[in-house]
Amino acid sequence: MQIKNVAIEQIIPAQSQERLFVEETNPDSHKPDSSLFIRPVFLHSTCNGFIILYGFDYISEIYKYGGKNVPAFVIPKSQSLFSALNIVTDFIRCSRPLWPIEVARILQLCNHQRFSDTKKSAFFKKLTAKDLTRTLEGRYLALIGLDPLFHKFLIEKKAPLKTWFLTAECPPIIQDLILILITECQPSLSTFEEISRNLLEILRRETITPEQLAAEIKPILAGISEEIQPSQKLEVFRNKIHERRFPQMTIHRERVNDFLQTIQLPAAVKIEFDPNFEERGYRLKVEIRTPNDIVELTEFLNSAAQSDLKLLLEIL
Amino acid sequence: MNLPADRLIKKIFVTAECAQDELTEQILDAYPILKKIEIESEKTLIETTPPEDPKKILLVTRSKGEVVKDCPGTSEPYLCCRYQVINQTLNCPLDCTYCILQYYLNQPATIIYTDYQKIITEIDQKIASQSQRLWRFGTGELGDSLALTASQIFAIKLMEYFAAQKNALLELKTKTDRIGLILAQPHNGHTVISWSLNPLIIRNSEERLAPPPARRLNAAAEAVRQGFLVGFHFDPIIDIPDWESQYLGLIEELYRCIDPARIAWISLGSLRFPPSMKAKIIERYPHSRLPYGELIRGQDQKLRYLRPRRTEIYRSIYRKLTEIPDPPFVYFCMESPTVWQDVCGFTPESNAHLDYLFAENLWRRFPGLVRERPRWEDY
Numbered sequence: 214m215q216i217k218n219v220a221i222e223q224i225i226p227a228q229s230q231e232r233l234f235v236e237e238t239n240p241d242s243h244k245p246d247s248s249l250f251i252r253p254v255f256l257h258s259t260c261n262g263f264i265i266l267y268g269f270d271y272i273s274e275i276y277k278y279g280g281k282n283v284p285a286f287v288i289p290k291s292q293s294l295f296s297a298l299n300i301v302t303d304f305i306r307c308s309r310p311l312w313p314i315e316v317a318r319i320l321q322l323c324n325h326q327r328f329s330d331t332k333k334s335a336f337f338k339k340l341t342a343k344d345l346t347r348t349l350e351g352r353y354l355a356l357i358g359l360d361p362l363f364h365k366f367l368i369e370k371k372a373p374l375k376t377w378f379l380t381a382e383c384p385p386i387i388q389d390l391i392l393i394l395i396t397e398c399q400p401s402l403s404t405f406e407e408i409s410r411n412l413l414e415i416l417r418r419e420t421i422t423p424e425q426l427a428a429e430i431k432p433i434l435a436g437i438s439e440e441i442q443p444s445q446k447l448e449v450f451r452n453k454i455h456e457r458r459f460p461q462m463t464i465h466r467e468r469v470n471d472f473l474q475t476i477q478l479p480a481a482v483k484i485e486f487d488p489n490f491e492e493r494g495y496r497l498k499v500e501i502r503t504p505n506d507i508v509e510l511t512e513f514l515n516s517a518a519q520s521d522l523k524l525l526l527e528i529l
Numbered sequence: 530m531n532l533p534a535d536r537l538i539k540k541i542f543v544t545a546e547c548a549q550d551e552l553t554e555q556i557l558d559a560y561p562i563l564k565k566i567e568i569e570s571e572k573t574l575i576e577t578t579p580p581e582d583p584k585k586i587l588l589v590t591r592s593k594g595e596v597v598k599d600c601p602g603t604s605e606p607y608l609c610c611r612y613q614v615i616n617q618t619l620n621c622p623l624d625c626t627y628c629i630l631q632y633y634l635n636q637p638a639t640i641i642y643t644d645y646q647k648i649i650t651e652i653d654q655k656i657a658s659q660s661q662r663l664w665r666f667g668t669g670e671l672g673d674s675l676a677l678t679a680s681q682i683f684a685i686k687l688m689e690y691f692a693a694q695k696n697a698l699l700e701l702k703t704k705t706d707r708i709g710l711i712l713a714q715p716h717n718g719h720t721v722i723s724w725s726l727n728p729l730i731i732r733n734s735e736e737r738l739a740p741p742p743a744r745r746l747n748a749a750a751e752a753v754r755q756g757f758l759v760g761f762h763f764d765p766i767i768d769i770p771d772w773e774s775q776y777l778g779l780i781e782e783l784y785r786c787i788d789p790a791r792i793a794w795i796s797l798g799s800l801r802f803p804p805s806m807k808a809k810i811i812e813r814y815p816h817s818r819l820p821y822g823e824l825i826r827g828q829d830q831k832l833r834y835l836r837p838r839r840t841e842i843y844r845s846i847y848r849k850l851t852e853i854p855d856p857p858f859v860y861f862c863m864e865s866p867t868v869w870q871d872v873c874g875f876t877p878e879s880n881a882h883l884d885y886l887f888a889e890n891l892w893r894r895f896p897g898l899v900r901e902r903p904r905w906e907d908y
Contacts, residue, residue, distance in 0.1 A: 348812075417821045418818055418821035418822070458823075459823050461838050462825065462835055465835065489826060490825075490836055491825065491826075491827050491828050491833075491865070492606075
């Protein structure tokens with residue numbers, strides 16, 4: 214296949230086409246002789262002109278600056294759209310695996326083009342090494358409805374497929390709340406996953422509508438002081454959602470913490486325990502730096518605190 | 530082929546090596562209308578047959594390795610009872626959402642082993658290795674002991690064997706109620722038929738192919754009338770919003786139907802599963818709420834309810850089970866010493882000690898069932 218100069222006017226206008234692939238720009242494009250784009254344009258020749266398989270952004274840039282022609286790999290009319298897709302995906306996969314949203318769009322295109330199930334499944338297997346089931350296809354297609362900001366976030370964070378699916382499983386009203394978090398607090402992937410999963414699992418466990426849950430959560434989000442850093446805001450929100458997801462654990466932890474507040478520990482002593490409370494017991498961590506630390510510890514253990522320490526064991 | 534679960538079976542594959550076995554003949558006779566396909570080996574089945582739901586295919590064959598094993602239980606500090614499992618039927622036709630079998634038995638079919646004599650030799654060796662100990666064996670670990678006719682045929686052979694043993698009991702653990710074949714067999718008191726029990730509301734959502742608890746209890750009552758000892762397993766106990774009234778109601782029903790003096794043992798175990806199973810339950814049973822319970826990672830890495838919550842639930846159930854005079858032996862399956870202590874007021878010192886407590890209780894409550902008074906040093 215050779216690169217040809219194709220007149221932009223012959224290319225079918227971008228807005229009438231579905232964009233299939235995520236088009237990355239070159240992070241080194243500021244360097245001399247570097248191109249802004251890291252992959253060439255791929256066009257498929259049809260009776261009505263050329264359709265863009267890859268290179269929307271490239272073509273838009275050239276058009277914006279008054280360019281008349283665009284250099285592109287042209288897949289001839291004699292090749293079917295299916296073959297053309299194979300060529301482009303092979304080319305992209307030389308440098309990276311396809312993103313789940315790209316696989317989703319390809320599945321959607323296969324459906325629009327009424328490709329046979331056998332053809333579609335074989336193509337899907339080639340791209341993902343998975344067998345295509347109705348459920349799996351449904352889960353992929355649901356990714357198309359996600360806000361593009363989610364696509365951007367999940368790609369940037371190199372999210373695994375399960376996180377894409379998890380995001381799409383959240384009802385739209387919950388997705389809107391999570392989007393606020395993404396734009397305001399830039400969570401890490403693991404925090405994003407944890408919050409999304411907890412919200413989804415609350416919904417699945419309880420007889421509560423997404424609207425009711427959203428109404429419950431919005432005030433939490435709004436109630437977090439604007440003056441604190443986004444990372445702290447995220448942490449507060451994350452903890453609130455965690456408490457909502459694990460209410461028994463939260464009640465138990467609060468009970469233990471409340472009791473711990475009543476024990477007058479010497480400065481050199483710390484109490485540690487299993488955060489899941491599976492193991493009953495605790496460790497007294499003592500740091501002895503001065504002779505006075507020993508005196509304080511002895512006094513502490515001989516004081517009324519002894520009964521508190523026994524009680525703590527029961528409470529745990 | 531008269532059991533409801535048998536109707537799920539669509540094909541039977543028989544390997545060449547077991548074609549002449551006595552059990553094979555009986556099993557094939559029990560499924561007269563099904564297509565029987567003779568194959569060279571299990572490998573042939575995998576290589577030549579497109580994958581199907583393993584619950585719909587029976588593979589009748591001979592075992593390759595050990596069939597009789599120590600129950601895998603779980604790791605320390607959780608206590609286990611040193612039960613012995615006879616893995617003759619691998620997989621279960623019932624479709625309980627929480628069941629680990631459907632996720633971890635990586636086999637193309639429900640497997641039935643026919644080399645009865647070899648299995649008996651394995652049991653003999655186990656018993657001979659500690660002849661003073663009371664041994665408890667069961668076929669219900671990797672499959673339901675009685676759901677399929679093929680399993681019942683094997684169970685009948687085992688009952689005959691155990692009837693002649695002095696220090697060994699057979700437990701047939703099931704969720705089914707069609708056990709007429711079994712009830713007619715001689716057993717010499719050495720077969721305990723046991724049922725897993727959960728309230729109807731949980732059966733309706735999580736055990737949809739199993740009969741409702743009332744039918745299981747009716748079957749148990751019939752077993753008692755026929756002279757069998759029975760057992761019950763409240764396992765997995767599931768934390769639902771009205772767990773207390775549901776479980777306590779079920780216990781009342783249990784004691785209404787069954788004379789507690791004929792109950793050999795009752796186990797309690799709360800929902801637990803390996804973390805990787807969570808996604809599999811969600812995928813296979815999208816409407817089940819089980820995976821969204823308040824589960825934490827236990828010290829054996831399995832997901833479990835929070836210990837204080839388990840203790841609260843167990844306390845209520847344990848109290849109800851033991852508030853009657855001379856209650857049955859109640860034990861925990863895979864629970865921590867802390868839970869034992871908080872619920873029962875004592876904890877077995879070790880797995881061996883729990884095993885001994887079983888024997889001691891059976892000796893005391895069922896005179897003649899255990900040959901001699903169990904001695905702790907034998908355990």
